[in-house]
Amino acid sequence: MVHSVLNRDVTSLGKQNLFDPNPETCWNSEQGTPQHILVEFAPCVRIHSVCVQFQGGFAGKDTRLIDMDRKEEICALFPDDNNKVQVLELPKNEQGVARRRIKLQFATSTDFYGRIVVYSLDFKGSVADDVELPAKTTNDSCASDAVITIV
16 A cells, blocks of 8 residues: 555556566655555565665655554664665564564655655565464555555
């Protein structure tokens, strides 16, 4: 789930572009803060790191990773304001925890108007085969195993 899409242009700038392999597509939020991306995994996963590529000048700041099932913050993330794919590692004590739904929350942006532009988003880790959490709550799906829906 993404908080917003610029000019509601979900075809060109929507959530599906976060996980596609095309380096020319992106998710572009509307202006304003905070912004967030909610990701639901099927099956549960143990996340070691978040890989994200922003457009320089439109990066998320004051970024928090939140476990939505437990309703608690996992950790703060500190992405740079550049165009490179960034690998943001979770603390070691959080890497073994099975998760089904997480939220990347951007309290502020490097853009004056609060817009966020993400070209790619990926998660490194492992499938948590030994864990059963409550059933999925959404039907939207993308090309990857992550499920993203719009609020």
